[in-house]
Amino acid sequence: MSQLPHLAITMGDPAGIGSEVILKALADPTVTTDCHISIIGDRWLLKATYQHLLTQTDISLKELANPDNLSIIDCPGEVQVALGEGNFSTGAASFNFLTTAIDLTQQGKFQGIVTAPIAKNLWQQAGYNYPGQTEVLAEKAEVDRFGMLFAAKSPHNGWILRALLATTHIPLSQVPQALNPELMSRKLDLLLDSLSTDFGIDDATIAIAGLNPHSGEAGNLGTEEVTWLNSWLKKEQAKRPNTKLIGLIPPDTMWVKPGQAWFGNSGKTPSVADAYLALYHDQGLIPVKLMAFDCAVNTTIGLPFVRTSPDHGTAFDIAGKGVAEANSMKAAIELAVDIIKSRMKFSKSFVNSNSQ
């Protein structure tokens, strides 16, 4: 039997660019050399998008995988779809694709799930009250310790940027109340575990951002740093002698060194961290997307199986036009395979060290 990992790729919202980036990614034979892939989606809709792209855009035959040659787990539904115009039925379909993929993974058919993008507001319209795919994955996997980590390899020099978000899909006004020492410790623990098992990095260096401008400027521009964040960091550093915690770094300047490392081609890498801990969604994702929009991968850490996703959304504005870039989807597939391999290696060395 083949030892290659088997991945599920969910089709995402059928009105978005999910199908296009999947077909483009799978047209590249290097993407599937190390894994088997099955698409969880609506076969008829996938074929309709394929035909549309071939006949209505400049895309050539060799740029797209032919759905007839792909393994598809068909989840047909009552979907009214026009590319670029999602509605409650496309939202419902994308929810069904995701939950089917999770069920099959939990039954052991897949080792990992790569998700194409969904439109969160259309899930709400369809009656699925979740802020995003991450929360569905965590709920179905029955974990309350999980996190949203972005990883990207620089095309300029191979340096890897990793950024974990301490809080995710909540209104900005709720961020200060959501943050507390217990949550921060849980996210830090999770990040260190993931660096070790998923990326093979022990004794990591982590950079941590403050919350306020200039990290509060000694309490003059916000008080969270002086009231608890600084003391939390001190305690964490004392507890973890093998980990280097750098912070609290003013949130704007935290991204200067990773920016230089990402774009640098001089061979000189500034002193950078193995991962960056941002306190809220846009504090982390504005810099990540500025540096790496075409290649970053979102991975949910803390799940019992691997989940990755491209960093972009449904892009309804360009759906069906043939111009969607598939690099981030390719990177999501590659990272899923890498993490599966890293977890296997980690569990083997764990078993070996315990049997000696």
Ligand SMILES: NC(=O)C1=CN([C@@H]2O[C@H](COP(=O)(O)OP(=O)(O)OC[C@H]3O[C@@H](n4cnc5c(N)ncnc54)[C@H](O)[C@@H]3O)[C@@H](O)[C@H]2O)C=CC1
């Ligand atoms: N993992 C997921 O399922 C994600 C879903 N979303 C959802 O996507 C929807 C749209 O979100 P936006 O913030 O507008 O982000 P978006 O990523 O869909 O689009 C932002 C801009 O980038 C362009 N773009 C996106 N992907 C591209 C690609 N592969 N190639 C070329 N251009 C690309 C779009 O045309 C648009 O101009 C929302 O409903 C959001 O909830 C957003 C991010 C992740």
Ligand SMILES: NCC(=O)COP(=O)(O)O
């Ligand atoms: N901005 C990141 C994002 O929206 C990820 O959402 P999801 O993977 O939880 O669906």
